[in-house]
Amino acid sequence: MGKGDDMTSASPKLFTEIVRQLRELIEQERIQIGGKLPSERELAERLEVGRSTIREALRSLELLGLIETRRGEGTFLADFRKHKLVEVLATFILKDTKSTEDIYATRQALEKQAIHEIMKSDFSNLSILKNALEVNEDIEQEWLIKELMIASGNRLALKIWLLLNEYSSNPFKKPMSEEDRSYWKKLIQAVELGDEMLAQQILESWQYGVKGETPQ
Amino acid sequence: MGKGDDMTSASPKLFTEIVRQLRELIEQERIQIGGKLPSERELAERLEVGRSTIREALRSLELLGLIETRRGEGTFLADFRKHKLVEVLATFILKDTKSTEDIYATRQALEKQAIHEIMKSDFSNLSILKNALEVNEDIEQEWLIKELMIASGNRLALKIWLLLNEYSSNPFKKPMSEEDRSYWKKLIQAVELGDEMLAQQILESWQYGVKGETPQ
DNA sequence: CTTAATTTGTCCGTATGTATG
DNA sequence: ACATACATACGGACAAATTAA
Numbered sequence: 001m002g003k004g005d006d007m008t009s010a011s012p013k014l015f016t017e018i019v020r021q022l023r024e025l026i027e028q029e030r031i032q033i034g035g036k037l038p039s040e041r042e043l044a045e046r047l048e049v050g051r052s053t054i055r056e057a058l059r060s061l062e063l064l065g066l067i068e069t070r071r072g073e074g075t076f077l078a079d080f081r082k083h084k085l086v087e088v089l090a091t092f093i094l095k096d097t098k099s100t101e102d103i104y105a106t107r108q109a110l111e112k113q114a115i116h117e118i119m120k121s122d123f124s125n126l127s128i129l130k131n132a133l134e135v136n137e138d139i140e141q142e143w144l145i146k147e148l149m150i151a152s153g154n155r156l157a158l159k160i161w162l163l164l165n166e167y168s169s170n171p172f173k174k175p176m177s178e179e180d181r182s183y184w185k186k187l188i189q190a191v192e193l194g195d196e197m198l199a200q201q202i203l204e205s206w207q208y209g210v211k212g213e214t215p216q
Numbered sequence: 217m218g219k220g221d222d223m224t225s226a227s228p229k230l231f232t233e234i235v236r237q238l239r240e241l242i243e244q245e246r247i248q249i250g251g252k253l254p255s256e257r258e259l260a261e262r263l264e265v266g267r268s269t270i271r272e273a274l275r276s277l278e279l280l281g282l283i284e285t286r287r288g289e290g291t292f293l294a295d296f297r298k299h300k301l302v303e304v305l306a307t308f309i310l311k312d313t314k315s316t317e318d319i320y321a322t323r324q325a326l327e328k329q330a331i332h333e334i335m336k337s338d339f340s341n342l343s344i345l346k347n348a349l350e351v352n353e354d355i356e357q358e359w360l361i362k363e364l365m366i367a368s369g370n371r372l373a374l375k376i377w378l379l380l381n382e383y384s385s386n387p388f389k390k391p392m393s394e395e396d397r398s399y400w401k402k403l404i405q406a407v408e409l410g411d412e413m414l415a416q417q418i419l420e421s422w423q424y425g426v427k428g429e430t431p432q
Numbered sequence: 433c434t435t436a437a438t439t440t441g442t443c444c445g446t447a448t449g450t451a452t453g
Numbered sequence: 454a455c456a457t458a459c460a461t462a463c464g465g466a467c468a469a470a471t472t473a474a
Contacts, residue, residue, distance in 0.1 A: 014442075015441095051444085052443070053443080
Protein backbone atom coordinates (compact mmCIF):
# COMPACT_ATOMS: atom_id res chain seq x y z
CA MET A 1 0.00 0.00 0.00
CA GLY A 2 0.88 3.63 -0.18
CA LYS A 3 1.47 3.73 -3.89
CA GLY A 4 -1.38 3.32 -6.30
CA ASP A 5 -3.91 3.05 -3.52
CA ASP A 6 -7.34 4.43 -2.75
CA MET A 7 -9.12 5.39 -6.00
CA THR A 8 -12.07 5.50 -3.61
CA SER A 9 -14.92 6.18 -6.01
CA ALA A 10 -14.55 4.77 -9.47
CA SER A 11 -14.55 5.57 -13.16
CA PRO A 12 -14.52 9.36 -13.64
CA LYS A 13 -10.79 9.88 -14.11
CA LEU A 14 -9.05 11.30 -11.08
CA PHE A 15 -7.51 14.23 -12.91
CA THR A 16 -10.91 15.39 -14.17
CA GLU A 17 -12.06 15.34 -10.56
CA ILE A 18 -9.07 17.53 -9.78
CA VAL A 19 -10.02 19.92 -12.55
CA ARG A 20 -13.44 20.22 -10.96
CA GLN A 21 -12.00 20.72 -7.50
CA LEU A 22 -9.59 23.31 -8.81
CA ARG A 23 -12.49 25.30 -10.16
CA GLU A 24 -14.21 25.07 -6.78
CA LEU A 25 -11.05 26.14 -5.03
CA ILE A 26 -10.71 29.15 -7.29
CA GLU A 27 -14.26 30.13 -6.50
CA GLN A 28 -14.05 29.57 -2.76
CA GLU A 29 -10.66 31.20 -2.44
CA ARG A 30 -11.96 34.16 -4.43
CA ILE A 31 -8.93 34.03 -6.69
CA GLN A 32 -9.08 36.87 -9.19
CA ILE A 33 -7.67 37.09 -12.68
CA GLY A 34 -3.91 37.27 -12.35
CA GLY A 35 -4.15 35.89 -8.84
CA LYS A 36 -1.91 33.11 -7.66
CA LEU A 37 -3.01 29.54 -7.12
CA PRO A 38 -1.47 27.35 -4.43
CA SER A 39 1.74 25.61 -5.47
CA GLU A 40 1.58 22.17 -7.01
CA ARG A 41 2.93 20.54 -3.87
CA GLU A 42 0.44 22.34 -1.67
CA LEU A 43 -2.41 21.36 -3.99
CA ALA A 44 -1.20 17.77 -3.91
CA GLU A 45 -1.39 17.79 -0.12
CA ARG A 46 -4.71 19.59 0.16
CA LEU A 47 -6.47 17.51 -2.47
CA GLU A 48 -4.67 14.38 -1.32
CA VAL A 49 -3.28 13.26 -4.66
CA GLY A 50 0.18 13.00 -6.18
CA ARG A 51 1.91 15.91 -7.81
CA SER A 52 1.75 14.23 -11.21
CA THR A 53 -2.01 14.10 -11.03
CA ILE A 54 -2.14 17.75 -10.07
CA ARG A 55 0.15 18.54 -12.95
CA GLU A 56 -1.98 16.64 -15.45
CA ALA A 57 -4.99 18.68 -14.42
CA LEU A 58 -3.04 21.92 -14.40
CA ARG A 59 -1.55 21.25 -17.82
CA SER A 60 -5.01 20.61 -19.23
CA LEU A 61 -6.19 23.99 -18.05
CA GLU A 62 -3.03 25.62 -19.29
CA LEU A 63 -3.51 24.25 -22.79
CA LEU A 64 -6.89 25.93 -22.79
CA GLY A 65 -5.33 29.15 -21.59
CA LEU A 66 -7.34 29.19 -18.40
CA ILE A 67 -4.28 29.32 -16.20
CA GLU A 68 -0.74 30.45 -16.73
CA THR A 69 2.31 28.93 -15.12
CA ARG A 70 5.66 30.56 -14.79
CA ARG A 71 8.65 28.53 -13.71
CA GLY A 72 10.05 29.77 -10.47
CA GLU A 73 6.98 31.83 -9.71
CA GLY A 74 3.87 29.76 -9.65
CA THR A 75 0.49 29.18 -11.21
CA PHE A 76 -1.82 32.08 -11.94
CA LEU A 77 -5.41 32.43 -12.98
CA ALA A 78 -5.61 33.73 -16.53
CA ASP A 79 -8.19 35.94 -18.15
CA PHE A 80 -10.70 33.32 -19.23
CA ARG A 81 -11.73 35.52 -22.13
CA LYS A 82 -8.37 34.71 -23.66
CA HIS A 83 -9.05 31.01 -23.75
CA LYS A 84 -7.35 28.94 -26.41
CA LEU A 85 -10.45 27.09 -27.53
CA VAL A 86 -10.17 27.98 -31.16
CA GLU A 87 -6.47 27.38 -31.40
CA VAL A 88 -6.58 23.98 -29.78
CA LEU A 89 -9.51 22.68 -31.73
CA ALA A 90 -8.30 24.16 -34.96
CA THR A 91 -5.21 22.02 -34.97
CA PHE A 92 -7.47 19.02 -35.02
CA ILE A 93 -10.22 20.42 -37.18
CA LEU A 94 -8.10 22.01 -39.85
CA LYS A 95 -6.33 18.71 -40.22
CA ASP A 96 -8.72 17.47 -42.88
CA THR A 97 -10.13 20.69 -44.22
CA LYS A 98 -7.06 22.29 -45.63
CA SER A 99 -8.81 23.84 -48.55
CA THR A 100 -7.38 27.32 -48.77
CA GLU A 101 -10.49 28.55 -50.51
CA ASP A 102 -12.57 27.53 -47.52
CA ILE A 103 -10.25 29.39 -45.23
CA TYR A 104 -10.41 32.41 -47.44
CA ALA A 105 -14.19 32.43 -47.70
CA THR A 106 -14.68 31.89 -44.00
CA ARG A 107 -12.34 34.70 -43.18
CA GLN A 108 -14.23 36.99 -45.47
CA ALA A 109 -17.49 36.03 -43.80
CA LEU A 110 -16.09 37.18 -40.49
CA GLU A 111 -14.90 40.44 -42.01
CA LYS A 112 -18.32 41.11 -43.43
CA GLN A 113 -19.87 40.45 -40.09
CA ALA A 114 -17.44 42.84 -38.46
CA ILE A 115 -18.63 45.61 -40.75
CA HIS A 116 -22.19 44.65 -40.02
CA GLU A 117 -21.68 44.88 -36.27
CA ILE A 118 -19.74 48.11 -36.49
CA MET A 119 -22.58 49.71 -38.40
CA LYS A 120 -25.07 48.67 -35.77
CA SER A 121 -23.14 50.39 -33.00
CA ASP A 122 -21.33 53.68 -32.94
CA PHE A 123 -18.39 53.52 -35.29
CA SER A 124 -16.26 56.17 -33.66
CA ASN A 125 -13.47 53.60 -33.44
CA LEU A 126 -13.01 53.96 -37.15
CA SER A 127 -11.30 57.29 -36.65
CA ILE A 128 -8.16 55.36 -35.75
CA LEU A 129 -8.27 53.67 -39.12
CA LYS A 130 -8.90 56.92 -40.94
CA ASN A 131 -5.97 58.64 -39.32
CA ALA A 132 -3.64 55.72 -39.94
CA LEU A 133 -4.73 55.69 -43.54
CA GLU A 134 -3.94 59.40 -43.94
CA VAL A 135 -0.73 59.59 -42.01
CA ASN A 136 1.08 56.28 -42.07
CA GLU A 137 2.84 55.44 -45.29
CA ASP A 138 3.87 51.81 -45.01
CA ILE A 139 0.70 50.50 -43.49
CA GLU A 140 -0.36 46.92 -44.16
CA GLN A 141 -3.80 45.74 -45.16
CA GLU A 142 -3.55 43.00 -42.61
CA TRP A 143 -3.31 45.56 -39.86
CA LEU A 144 -6.33 47.45 -41.15
CA ILE A 145 -8.50 44.39 -41.33
CA LYS A 146 -7.39 43.33 -37.90
CA GLU A 147 -8.35 46.72 -36.51
CA LEU A 148 -11.68 46.34 -38.23
CA MET A 149 -12.22 43.02 -36.48
CA ILE A 150 -11.20 44.52 -33.16
CA ALA A 151 -13.54 47.47 -33.66
CA SER A 152 -16.44 45.10 -34.17
CA GLY A 153 -16.11 44.06 -30.55
CA ASN A 154 -16.67 40.38 -31.27
CA ARG A 155 -13.74 38.75 -29.60
CA LEU A 156 -14.64 35.26 -30.69
CA ALA A 157 -14.78 36.24 -34.33
CA LEU A 158 -11.48 38.06 -33.90
CA LYS A 159 -9.85 34.94 -32.52
CA ILE A 160 -11.08 32.79 -35.35
CA TRP A 161 -10.03 35.40 -37.86
CA LEU A 162 -6.53 35.65 -36.44
CA LEU A 163 -6.23 31.92 -36.65
CA LEU A 164 -7.42 31.67 -40.23
CA ASN A 165 -5.10 34.51 -41.05
CA GLU A 166 -2.16 32.53 -39.74
CA TYR A 167 -3.17 29.42 -41.59
CA SER A 168 -3.63 31.03 -44.95
CA SER A 169 -0.65 32.36 -46.77
CA ASN A 170 -2.22 35.75 -46.76
CA PRO A 171 -1.71 38.32 -49.45
CA PHE A 172 -2.25 41.33 -47.18
CA LYS A 173 1.12 41.36 -45.50
CA LYS A 174 2.66 43.88 -47.79
CA PRO A 175 2.64 47.66 -48.14
CA MET A 176 -0.51 49.01 -49.68
CA SER A 177 -0.74 50.51 -53.12
CA GLU A 178 -2.49 53.80 -53.79
CA GLU A 179 -5.38 51.88 -55.27
CA ASP A 180 -5.73 49.82 -52.11
CA ARG A 181 -5.78 53.03 -50.11
CA SER A 182 -8.59 54.52 -52.12
CA TYR A 183 -10.55 51.32 -51.68
CA TRP A 184 -10.21 51.55 -47.95
CA LYS A 185 -11.24 55.19 -47.92
CA LYS A 186 -14.33 54.37 -49.94
CA LEU A 187 -15.11 51.51 -47.59
CA ILE A 188 -14.85 53.64 -44.47
CA GLN A 189 -16.88 56.35 -46.11
CA ALA A 190 -19.62 53.89 -46.95
CA VAL A 191 -19.68 52.73 -43.36
CA GLU A 192 -19.93 56.27 -42.06
CA LEU A 193 -22.73 57.03 -44.47
CA GLY A 194 -24.56 54.00 -43.19
CA ASP A 195 -24.66 52.31 -46.58
CA GLU A 196 -23.97 48.72 -45.59
CA MET A 197 -24.87 47.38 -49.01
CA LEU A 198 -22.13 49.45 -50.57
CA ALA A 199 -19.63 48.67 -47.86
CA GLN A 200 -20.11 44.94 -48.31
CA GLN A 201 -19.82 45.29 -52.07
CA ILE A 202 -16.56 47.17 -51.79
CA LEU A 203 -15.11 44.60 -49.44
CA GLU A 204 -16.11 41.82 -51.75
CA SER A 205 -15.03 43.25 -55.06
CA TRP A 206 -11.70 44.33 -53.69
CA GLN A 207 -11.00 40.90 -52.24
CA TYR A 208 -12.03 39.30 -55.48
CA GLY A 209 -9.26 41.20 -57.10
CA VAL A 210 -6.79 39.85 -54.61
CA LYS A 211 -8.22 36.39 -55.01
CA GLY A 212 -7.63 36.38 -58.75
CA GLU A 213 -4.17 37.71 -58.22
CA THR A 214 -2.93 35.16 -55.71
CA PRO A 215 -4.74 31.87 -55.91
CA GLN A 216 -2.10 29.56 -54.38
CA MET B 217 22.98 13.60 -15.90
CA GLY B 218 20.12 12.56 -18.04
CA LYS B 219 17.48 13.83 -15.69
CA GLY B 220 16.33 17.39 -16.03
CA ASP B 221 18.58 17.92 -18.98
CA ASP B 222 18.39 19.63 -22.34
CA MET B 223 15.38 21.97 -22.54
CA THR B 224 17.33 23.04 -25.57
CA SER B 225 15.19 25.85 -26.89
CA ALA B 226 13.24 27.81 -24.34
CA SER B 227 9.78 29.08 -23.54
CA PRO B 228 7.10 27.15 -25.43
CA LYS B 229 6.27 24.50 -22.86
CA LEU B 230 7.42 21.03 -23.77
CA PHE B 231 4.04 19.42 -23.36
CA THR B 232 2.46 21.82 -25.85
CA GLU B 233 5.17 20.80 -28.28
CA ILE B 234 4.15 17.21 -27.62
CA VAL B 235 0.52 18.07 -28.30
CA ARG B 236 1.60 19.46 -31.64
CA GLN B 237 3.75 16.44 -32.44
CA LEU B 238 0.91 14.17 -31.41
CA ARG B 239 -1.29 15.83 -33.96
CA GLU B 240 1.39 15.37 -36.62
CA LEU B 241 1.77 11.75 -35.67
CA ILE B 242 -1.96 11.18 -35.97
CA GLU B 243 -1.88 12.69 -39.42
CA GLN B 244 1.20 10.88 -40.66
CA GLU B 245 0.16 7.56 -39.18
CA ARG B 246 -3.27 8.01 -40.76
CA ILE B 247 -4.95 7.19 -37.47
CA GLN B 248 -8.69 7.19 -37.93
CA ILE B 249 -11.42 7.96 -35.45
CA GLY B 250 -11.51 5.08 -33.00
CA GLY B 251 -8.00 4.08 -34.03
CA LYS B 252 -5.32 3.30 -31.49
CA LEU B 253 -2.42 5.56 -30.67
CA PRO B 254 0.95 4.19 -29.64
CA SER B 255 1.28 3.42 -25.94
CA GLU B 256 2.53 6.08 -23.57
CA ARG B 257 5.88 4.36 -23.20
CA GLU B 258 6.33 4.01 -26.93
CA LEU B 259 5.46 7.67 -27.43
CA ALA B 260 7.93 8.62 -24.75
CA GLU B 261 10.67 6.77 -26.60
CA ARG B 262 9.76 7.98 -30.06
CA LEU B 263 9.35 11.62 -29.08
CA GLU B 264 12.29 11.38 -26.68
CA VAL B 265 10.60 12.77 -23.59
CA GLY B 266 9.60 11.33 -20.26
CA ARG B 267 6.39 9.46 -19.84
CA SER B 268 5.04 12.10 -17.46
CA THR B 269 5.35 14.70 -20.18
CA ILE B 270 3.54 12.46 -22.63
CA ARG B 271 0.81 12.01 -20.07
CA GLU B 272 0.42 15.75 -19.51
CA ALA B 273 -0.17 16.21 -23.22
CA LEU B 274 -2.43 13.19 -23.44
CA ARG B 275 -4.47 14.23 -20.42
CA SER B 276 -4.94 17.69 -21.92
CA LEU B 277 -6.37 16.18 -25.06
CA GLU B 278 -8.49 13.78 -23.06
CA LEU B 279 -10.06 16.59 -21.07
CA LEU B 280 -11.05 18.12 -24.39
CA GLY B 281 -12.51 14.83 -25.50
CA LEU B 282 -10.17 14.59 -28.45
CA ILE B 283 -8.79 11.27 -27.33
CA GLU B 284 -10.09 8.51 -25.13
CA THR B 285 -7.99 6.34 -22.87
CA ARG B 286 -8.98 3.04 -21.41
CA ARG B 287 -6.88 1.46 -18.72
CA GLY B 288 -5.34 -1.77 -19.85
CA GLU B 289 -6.26 -1.11 -23.45
CA GLY B 290 -4.68 2.05 -24.65
CA THR B 291 -5.32 5.48 -26.09
CA PHE B 292 -7.74 6.00 -28.94
CA LEU B 293 -8.55 8.84 -31.25
CA ALA B 294 -12.00 10.20 -30.49
CA ASP B 295 -14.53 11.86 -32.74
CA PHE B 296 -13.58 15.49 -32.39
CA ARG B 297 -17.19 16.49 -32.84
CA LYS B 298 -17.82 15.01 -29.41
CA HIS B 299 -15.39 17.32 -27.72
CA LYS B 300 -15.94 18.23 -24.08
CA LEU B 301 -15.24 21.89 -24.47
CA VAL B 302 -18.68 22.97 -23.55
CA GLU B 303 -18.50 21.35 -20.18
CA VAL B 304 -14.98 22.47 -19.42
CA LEU B 305 -15.11 26.02 -20.60
CA ALA B 306 -18.70 26.73 -19.70
CA THR B 307 -17.96 26.80 -16.00
CA PHE B 308 -15.26 29.35 -16.62
CA ILE B 309 -16.83 31.38 -19.36
CA LEU B 310 -20.58 31.19 -19.25
CA LYS B 311 -20.75 33.91 -16.62
CA ASP B 312 -19.71 36.33 -19.31
CA THR B 313 -22.94 36.95 -21.17
CA LYS B 314 -21.25 38.99 -23.82
CA SER B 315 -19.36 36.00 -25.10
CA THR B 316 -22.59 34.15 -25.77
CA GLU B 317 -23.65 37.07 -27.91
CA ASP B 318 -20.39 36.77 -29.78
CA ILE B 319 -21.06 33.12 -30.42
CA TYR B 320 -24.48 33.94 -31.73
CA ALA B 321 -23.26 36.68 -34.05
CA THR B 322 -20.39 34.63 -35.36
CA ARG B 323 -22.64 31.72 -36.09
CA GLN B 324 -24.95 33.95 -38.03
CA ALA B 325 -22.04 35.28 -40.06
CA LEU B 326 -21.25 31.77 -41.18
CA GLU B 327 -24.86 31.14 -42.10
CA LYS B 328 -24.96 34.27 -44.20
CA GLN B 329 -21.82 33.22 -45.95
CA ALA B 330 -23.31 29.81 -46.66
CA ILE B 331 -26.19 31.46 -48.47
CA HIS B 332 -23.75 33.63 -50.34
CA GLU B 333 -21.73 30.66 -51.55
CA ILE B 334 -24.78 28.65 -52.46
CA MET B 335 -26.01 31.45 -54.67
CA LYS B 336 -22.70 31.61 -56.48
CA SER B 337 -22.84 27.95 -57.45
CA ASP B 338 -25.70 25.78 -58.59
CA PHE B 339 -28.15 25.43 -55.78
CA SER B 340 -29.72 22.17 -56.85
CA ASN B 341 -28.89 20.82 -53.39
CA LEU B 342 -31.66 22.95 -52.03
CA SER B 343 -34.24 20.54 -53.41
CA ILE B 344 -33.53 18.33 -50.42
CA LEU B 345 -34.48 21.16 -48.12
CA LYS B 346 -37.59 21.97 -50.09
CA ASN B 347 -38.83 18.42 -49.98
CA ALA B 348 -38.13 18.05 -46.29
CA LEU B 349 -39.97 21.26 -45.66
CA GLU B 350 -43.03 20.02 -47.56
CA VAL B 351 -43.12 16.46 -46.36
CA ASN B 352 -41.61 16.14 -42.94
CA GLU B 353 -43.75 17.37 -40.09
CA ASP B 354 -41.46 17.40 -37.05
CA ILE B 355 -38.43 18.88 -38.70
CA GLU B 356 -36.04 21.01 -36.66
CA GLN B 357 -34.59 24.35 -37.66
CA GLU B 358 -31.20 23.17 -36.52
CA TRP B 359 -31.31 20.44 -39.14
CA LEU B 360 -32.26 22.87 -41.86
CA ILE B 361 -29.49 25.28 -41.07
CA LYS B 362 -27.02 22.45 -40.87
CA GLU B 363 -28.09 21.25 -44.31
CA LEU B 364 -27.66 24.80 -45.53
CA MET B 365 -24.12 24.84 -44.22
CA ILE B 366 -23.42 21.49 -45.83
CA ALA B 367 -24.88 22.65 -49.13
CA SER B 368 -22.52 25.60 -49.17
CA GLY B 369 -19.64 23.20 -49.60
CA ASN B 370 -17.39 25.02 -47.17
CA ARG B 371 -16.32 22.29 -44.81
CA LEU B 372 -14.30 24.57 -42.63
CA ALA B 373 -17.21 26.90 -42.03
CA LEU B 374 -19.40 23.89 -41.36
CA LYS B 375 -17.09 22.59 -38.70
CA ILE B 376 -16.79 25.92 -36.97
CA TRP B 377 -20.55 26.28 -37.16
CA LEU B 378 -21.10 22.86 -35.62
CA LEU B 379 -18.78 23.87 -32.84
CA LEU B 380 -20.49 27.16 -32.13
CA ASN B 381 -23.81 25.43 -32.32
CA GLU B 382 -22.86 23.08 -29.53
CA TYR B 383 -21.43 25.94 -27.59
CA SER B 384 -24.56 27.99 -27.51
CA SER B 385 -27.72 26.79 -25.90
CA ASN B 386 -29.44 27.01 -29.21
CA PRO B 387 -33.08 27.82 -29.68
CA PHE B 388 -33.47 25.86 -32.90
CA LYS B 389 -33.68 22.41 -31.43
CA LYS B 390 -37.41 22.26 -31.37
CA PRO B 391 -40.18 21.48 -33.86
CA MET B 392 -40.90 24.34 -36.22
CA SER B 393 -44.01 26.42 -36.17
CA GLU B 394 -46.00 27.22 -39.29
CA GLU B 395 -44.55 30.70 -39.24
CA ASP B 396 -41.02 29.32 -39.19
CA ARG B 397 -41.91 27.16 -42.16
CA SER B 398 -43.14 30.06 -44.21
CA TYR B 399 -39.97 31.92 -43.40
CA TRP B 400 -37.89 29.08 -44.71
CA LYS B 401 -39.95 28.81 -47.86
CA LYS B 402 -39.49 32.51 -48.51
CA LEU B 403 -35.79 32.18 -47.88
CA ILE B 404 -35.35 29.31 -50.30
CA GLN B 405 -37.47 31.10 -52.87
CA ALA B 406 -35.30 34.18 -52.59
CA VAL B 407 -32.22 32.07 -53.13
CA GLU B 408 -33.70 30.42 -56.19
CA LEU B 409 -34.70 33.78 -57.60
CA GLY B 410 -31.17 34.95 -57.14
CA ASP B 411 -32.12 37.79 -54.80
CA GLU B 412 -29.33 37.59 -52.27
CA MET B 413 -30.22 40.88 -50.65
CA LEU B 414 -33.65 39.54 -49.79
CA ALA B 415 -32.34 36.19 -48.64
CA GLN B 416 -29.92 37.80 -46.21
CA GLN B 417 -32.64 40.07 -44.92
CA ILE B 418 -34.97 37.17 -44.26
CA LEU B 419 -32.29 35.25 -42.41
CA GLU B 420 -31.49 38.24 -40.30
CA SER B 421 -34.99 39.39 -39.40
CA TRP B 422 -36.07 35.89 -38.54
CA GLN B 423 -33.10 35.36 -36.25
CA TYR B 424 -33.74 38.68 -34.62
CA GLY B 425 -37.13 37.36 -33.65
CA VAL B 426 -35.58 34.35 -32.02
CA LYS B 427 -32.99 36.49 -30.34
CA GLY B 428 -35.63 38.62 -28.68
CA GLU B 429 -37.54 35.56 -27.68
CA THR B 430 -34.77 33.66 -25.90
CA PRO B 431 -32.07 35.86 -24.48
CA GLN B 432 -30.73 33.45 -21.83
C1' DC C 433 -9.28 -21.27 -15.64
C1' DT C 434 -4.65 -19.55 -15.00
C1' DT C 435 -0.94 -16.99 -16.25
C1' DA C 436 1.76 -13.60 -18.45
C1' DA C 437 2.23 -9.49 -21.06
C1' DT C 438 0.67 -4.98 -22.12
C1' DT C 439 -1.13 -0.62 -20.93
C1' DT C 440 -3.01 3.08 -18.29
C1' DG C 441 -3.34 5.08 -13.40
C1' DT C 442 -0.93 6.93 -9.66
C1' DC C 443 2.64 7.84 -6.61
C1' DC C 444 7.43 9.02 -5.23
C1' DG C 445 12.26 10.64 -5.51
C1' DT C 446 15.51 13.44 -7.77
C1' DA C 447 17.80 16.98 -10.59
C1' DT C 448 17.49 21.45 -12.78
C1' DG C 449 16.17 26.17 -14.24
C1' DT C 450 14.27 30.39 -12.50
C1' DA C 451 12.55 34.04 -9.65
C1' DT C 452 12.50 36.29 -4.93
C1' DG C 453 14.47 38.12 -0.86
C1' DA D 454 26.40 35.24 -2.99
C1' DC D 455 23.19 32.37 -0.74
C1' DA D 456 19.04 30.13 0.56
C1' DT D 457 14.31 29.32 -0.41
C1' DA D 458 10.28 28.38 -3.14
C1' DC D 459 8.51 26.98 -7.32
C1' DA D 460 7.69 24.86 -11.82
C1' DT D 461 9.92 21.61 -15.25
C1' DA D 462 11.22 17.19 -16.43
C1' DC D 463 13.03 12.60 -15.90
C1' DG D 464 12.70 7.77 -14.36
C1' DG D 465 11.25 4.09 -11.36
C1' DA D 466 7.81 1.54 -8.76
C1' DC D 467 3.46 -0.54 -8.04
C1' DA D 468 -1.78 -0.94 -8.78
C1' DA D 469 -5.45 -2.18 -11.71
C1' DA D 470 -7.63 -3.42 -16.02
C1' DT D 471 -7.54 -5.70 -20.36
C1' DT D 472 -6.06 -9.10 -23.62
C1' DA D 473 -3.90 -13.08 -25.39
C1' DA D 474 -1.72 -17.45 -24.75
